[in-house]
Amino acid sequence: MTTAQTKLNIGVIGNGSISSAHLDAYADCAEAVLIAVCDLNETRAQEAAAKYGAAKVYTNYHELLADPEIDAVSICTWNNTHAEISIAALQAGKHVLCEKPLCRTVEEALRVEAAVRESGKVLQVGFVRRYASNTALVKRFLDAGDLGEIYYAKATCLRRLGNPGGWFSDSGRSGGGPLIDLGVHIIDVCWYLMGKPKVKSVSGNTYRKLGNRAHIQNLSFYKAADYNAELNDVEDLANALIRFENGASLLVDVSFTLHAKKDELSVKLYGDKGGAELEPELAIMTEQQNTIVNISPQVDNLSFNFKEAFSQEINHFVQSGLGRAQTLSPVEDGLEITKILCAIYESAASGKEIQFSE
Numbered sequence: 001m002t003t004a005q006t007k008l009n010i011g012v013i014g015n016g017s018i019s020s021a022h023l024d025a026y027a028d029c030a031e032a033v034l035i036a037v038c039d040l041n042e043t044r045a046q047e048a049a050a051k052y053g054a055a056k057v058y059t060n061y062h063e064l065l066a067d068p069e070i071d072a073v074s075i076c077t078w079n080n081t082h083a084e085i086s087i088a089a090l091q092a093g094k095h096v097l098c099e100k101p102l103c104r105t106v107e108e109a110l111r112v113e114a115a116v117r118e119s120g121k122v123l124q125v126g127f128v129r130r131y132a133s134n135t136a137l138v139k140r141f142l143d144a145g146d147l148g149e150i151y152y153a154k155a156t157c158l159r160r161l162g163n164p165g166g167w168f169s170d171s172g173r174s175g176g177g178p179l180i181d182l183g184v185h186i187i188d189v190c191w192y193l194m195g196k197p198k199v200k201s202v203s204g205n206t207y208r209k210l211g212n213r214a215h216i217q218n219l220s221f222y223k224a225a226d227y228n229a230e231l232n233d234v235e236d237l238a239n240a241l242i243r244f245e246n247g248a249s250l251l252v253d254v255s256f257t258l259h260a261k262k263d264e265l266s267v268k269l270y271g272d273k274g275g276a277e278l279e280p281e282l283a284i285m286t287e288q289q290n291t292i293v294n295i296s297p298q299v300d301n302l303s304f305n306f307k308e309a310f311s312q313e314i315n316h317f318v319q320s321g322l323g324r325a326q327t328l329s330p331v332e333d334g335l336e337i338t339k340i341l342c343a344i345y346e347s348a349a350s351g352k353e354i355q356f357s358e
Ligand SMILES: NC(=O)c1ccc[n+]([C@@H]2O[C@H](COP(=O)([O-])OP(=O)(O)OC[C@H]3O[C@@H](n4cnc5c(N)ncnc54)[C@H](O)[C@@H]3O)[C@@H](O)[C@H]2O)c1
Pocket: 013, 014, 015, 016, 017, 018, 019, 038, 039, 040, 041, 044, 059, 061, 075, 076, 077, 078, 079, 081, 099, 100, 101, 126, 128, 166, 167, 181, 223, 224, 225, 226
């Protein structure tokens, strides 16, 4: 008789800004054991190892992947390395939690998907908003049919000053600007809650009008670990209309810089029996007794709770790696979102609507 594995041994590749959300969540997860960290920047990796108690420090991810003690990895590196590291990790027999976006191109996403199939290992895409309690609550209303059929969704993530610089603004390493960085989250959470409908067509626009506004003073914002404002060849603003085969549509806009009065985050879904707002604040709208009723769920957090969502994402990954759960964000969904993002960029470049066909 074999004893089922009860703990998952973890390596975290990329020890910059977002890795601390992974490392904190692994530290809080009783069934995860942090074994190793890895970063091109050795000092950064040493600091993460000291803070979180990792016994091993690598600067070359291939060496971490060759370590037989490690069962699973988080990939928290630049976007241009996600596909290559995911494939190498799967081939080395590790489960993978890959930060969003899954990768930069559809061709890369197809190769990662093939590697998942061939390895039989779990790959979870870091669509962290799927794991947030509020998303799960809205999904319960949707699954129960309380909102009817969702035919329209609208999502906005506008930063007036928020180009993180460094690799984020270097399209070779990031694959793009606010669309691939922020749009990926809000497009994904809408598509997921809409029931993952098949895409029919995509029409998008991108703009480079303001640059990164690095001259602005007295206002702080999220920066890459190696912040550098010199290189910026990504869009400032993107918008898109995504049509689905079931007739539903999704309207999105995202920015790194914009002459907006303030930053704006909203995620809204409209059905034929009711509506839901996930951001900026959870709310459900419906009708009762010929009266419009706005429902305010009484929950701990009315909007996205970063720490809780990462903790739930990591716990779900660990449970999936131990064979006790199915990931909520599999590689196939990462591929579909990559197709949408790439089609938006293609539409913006060509000035034409992109039709999806089987
Ligand atoms: N889920 C979220 O809300 C969220 C938020 C921020 C960033 N992210 C994603 O996380 C990833 C990392 O973003 P970040 O903000 O932490 O960036 P960052 O620049 O702060 O950190 C990235 C780290 O990766 C290291 N690195 C790059 N290539 C490497 C390689 N081949 N091997 C080892 N280390 C390597 C860099 O040296 C750096 O320390 C990105 O894909 C980003 O899209 C997700």
